[in-house]
Ligand code: MD3
């Protein structure tokens with residue numbers, strides 16, 4: 001594990017290249033199966049209905065959704081009404097390895113970045129507990145990840161996330177502002193049609 005000079009709160013961990021090329025291909029195959037059962041859809045912002053540029057789906061017992069009425073976790077896919085597919089074993093194993101959390105993850109949000117997609121600075125605070133970390137896996141095209149402090153307008157730094165990288169936000173870093181400022185389209189051969197997938201493993205309810 002590499003220690004970067006960082007101005008971030010305690011609880012941030014970076015594991016560059018955690019998954020090798022063969023693991024990454026296996027994960028893409030598992031995710032192709034997930035999206036067959038729970039298709040990617042385009043969420044919209046609460047109230048305004050402005051579409052996200054990122055497409056989403058989930059696996060696990062709960063999934064994060066956004067629509068005109070708000071952000072929440074729910075048991076069903078918003079368009080098919082079906083339960084989310086189970087979380088693949090490799091993701092549960094990753095959590096056990098890096099999360100330092102006694103309880104298993106309940107949700108895995110899958111974000112797909114097509115050409116031009118990005119995600120503005122935000123906090124993840126729709127969970128009923130912030131005791132557990134959020135564990136993120138990057139697959140496919142390289143992205144510029146921006147992370148700040150726990151208050152808006154704090155000092156930010158950029159980290160280049162490449163395919164196979166894992167980052168963990170626990171402790172005081174759990175409520176840091178963060179976003180994806182850009183994706184270098186075509187930088188990775190992993191996804192045949194291009195783009196970037198990000199998986200975030202989350203605990204939603206207290207344990
Ligand atoms: C820091 N996803 O799904 S992953 C998200 O790459 C999200 O798709 C981005 O932000 C992506 O909410 C960034 C890194 C990440 C994820 C969750 C965090 C960083 C985090 C939660 C708290 C603090």
Ligand code: FE
Nearest residue numbers: 122123124178
């Ligand atoms: Fe987030």
